[in-house]
Amino acid sequence: MVQEISVEDVKAMRDRGDPLTIVDVREPWELDVAALDGAVSIPMALIPAHLDQLPRDQPLLVLCRSGVRSARVVEWLEMQGFHNALNIEGGILAWAQRLDPTIRQY
Secondary structure: OOEEEOOOHHHHHHHOOOOEEEOOOOHHHHHHHHHOOEEEEOOOOHHHHHHHOOOOOOOOOEEEOOOHHHHHHHHHHHHHHOOOOOEEEHHHHHHHHHHOOOOOOO
């Protein structure tokens, strides 16, 4: 079972200044439509080539559009020994619907 975190909990962590890394695994064209400030963009297909750039010493929160791709990435990261990886439940759509209606939905 993939570990998940709600958008509300992610926002609370950010607001407190907790150390964390958000990795957005969507494609560049998707980021042109809707992006989360401060997230690191690494498209899903490129994650294996960027493992050395991902932290293991703080929460690694993975984001996509709705939470499906990011869940697959988290599952794969866990198999690579990233026990700090969490799926952001509902993705950028949940963020837009529940926290920031100025973010475009697509």
